[in-house]
Amino acid sequence: MSDDDAVSLDLSNYELLWPTSLFVSEGERILRSTSSSWEDRAIWLMAEALAGTTAVADFEELPNHSGRTDDPWATTGTGWGSQRAGIDQHDWFAELINRASELRHAAAPRPYWPQRRGSGLSHDGSTPRDTRRDFARLIGEFTDNGYLVEVFGEECIDDPNDLPDASAVIDRRLGIPDLWPLAPETWDEDTFYGLLEVFHDLVSRPRMRRFHSYNACGWHHSEFHNGPARTLYRWKVNELLRSADIEYELAAEGEDLGRLVAVTDDARSHLVHRALNDSVPDITTRIRHAIALFRGRDTSAESKRSAIVALAGILEERRALIKEQVGKPDEGALFEIANRYDLRHRRTDQRGDYDEAFLDWIFWWYLATVELTNRLIASRNLV
Numbered sequence: 001m002s003d004d005d006a007v008s009l010d011l012s013n014y015e016l017l018w019p020t021s022l023f024v025s026e027g028e029r030i031l032r033s034t035s036s037s038w039e040d041r042a043i044w045l046m047a048e049a050l051a052g053t054t055a056v057a058d059f060e061e062l063p064n065h066s067g068r069t070d071d072p073w074a075t076t077g078t079g080w081g082s083q084r085a086g087i088d089q090h091d092w093f094a095e096l097i098n099r100a101s102e103l104r105h106a107a108a109p110r111p112y113w114p115q116r117r118g119s120g121l122s123h124d125g126s127t128p129r130d131t132r133r134d135f136a137r138l139i140g141e142f143t144d145n146g147y148l149v150e151v152f153g154e155e156c157i158d159d160p161n162d163l164p165d166a167s168a169v170i171d172r173r174l175g176i177p178d179l180w181p182l183a184p185e186t187w188d189e190d191t192f193y194g195l196l197e198v199f200h201d202l203v204s205r206p207r208m209r210r211f212h213s214y215n216a217c218g219w220h221h222s223e224f225h226n227g228p229a230r231t232l233y234r235w236k237v238n239e240l241l242r243s244a245d246i247e248y249e250l251a252a253e254g255e256d257l258g259r260l261v262a263v264t265d266d267a268r269s270h271l272v273h274r275a276l277n278d279s280v281p282d283i284t285t286r287i288r289h290a291i292a293l294f295r296g297r298d299t300s301a302e303s304k305r306s307a308i309v310a311l312a313g314i315l316e317e318r319r320a321l322i323k324e325q326v327g328k329p330d331e332g333a334l335f336e337i338a339n340r341y342d343l344r345h346r347r348t349d350q351r352g353d354y355d356e357a358f359l360d361w362i363f364w365w366y367l368a369t370v371e372l373t374n375r376l377i378a379s380r381n382l383v
Contacts (some may be wrong), residue, residue: 142229262296
């Protein structure tokens with residue numbers, strides 16, 4: 001499509017319910033498809049990722065081949081979303097994906113009268129009990145959209161096979177029976193946090209669905225992929241945890257992918273990302289383990305020490321590089337911390353009377369130094 005034929009979409013009526021990057025990646029995959037059912041995939045994506053039905057309605061009003069229209073006298077595209085003649089569904093959808101960064105995200109409605117007056121029930125996740133109910137509703141949405149069909153199965157009037165026992169599926173992973181259907185009022189904290197992690201591993205996005213009309217059987221889902229499902233799940237669950245001021249999030253990468261970890265600021269999150277993605281493979285494995293030891297929900301002072309020791313080992317191997325770039329005596333100070341305090345050698349002459357916050361400081365210092373040496377090594381390799 002040339003610039004002169006560019007589609008002009010009014011995006012003001014569309015709101016995203018997904019992370020922008022996930023919507024784009026799934027949309028681009030559809031645009032690359034040569035299947036005759038690409039329109040069904042596009043409609044399903046928009047039904048999931050955009051609030052309301054406006055985008056789907058605009059899409060369905062357009063011809064499905066460029067230049068085709070039911071009205072030979074028509075001079076403009078149909079629907080509120082397009083304003084030029086000759087626009088077909090593929091062109092319209094392509095521009096929607098290309099301009100996804102311009103879409104605003106759907107926001108919670110402003111408080112209604114009972115909430116403003118303080119007489120309504122809290123729906124802002126301000127209490128653990130509300131947060132658990134909100135999570136159960138979230139899982140209900142994933143279930144309705146077919147994200148648990150791959151593991152729980154799906155009823156069909158034409159295929160009345162026995163379905164897996166959903167409670168047993170969860171029990172095998174979590175070791176707690178009778179958790180399905182979800183009953184948030186019965187959960188203690190460990191059960192709630194366990195379910196947050198379990199469902200991360202269970203969800204899988206169906207990229208296709210078809211409606212089985214016989215005897216009102218309903219929608220059937222297929223072509224499952226857990227990658228986009230887990231990305232979306234983490235995004236929605238982490239948003240829920242933030243709104244409840246819970247200082248954990250589901251890890252997006254690393255050895256502890258999909259497990260609850262302590263929330264850090266953006267700068268440290270970016271440092272973790274660079275350290276995990278810019279290291280050579282043998283170092284990456286050790287860094288993944290160190291990060292998992294340090295930031296896990298059940299972390300302890302001892303596991304933090306172990307994480308520091310793992311990073312110190314990497315820096316020891318790169319000591320010559322550090323000495324060359326930093327020089328003495330600064331190079332020695334980096335290792336003096338690990339040697340004088342009871343971090344790795346644990347001798348009687350080492351200091352152990354320090355606050356645990358010291359462990360946080362030394363971990364981030366060592367991880368930043370590992371990331372620095374990664375960049376130094378990469379710059380040498382480019383020469």
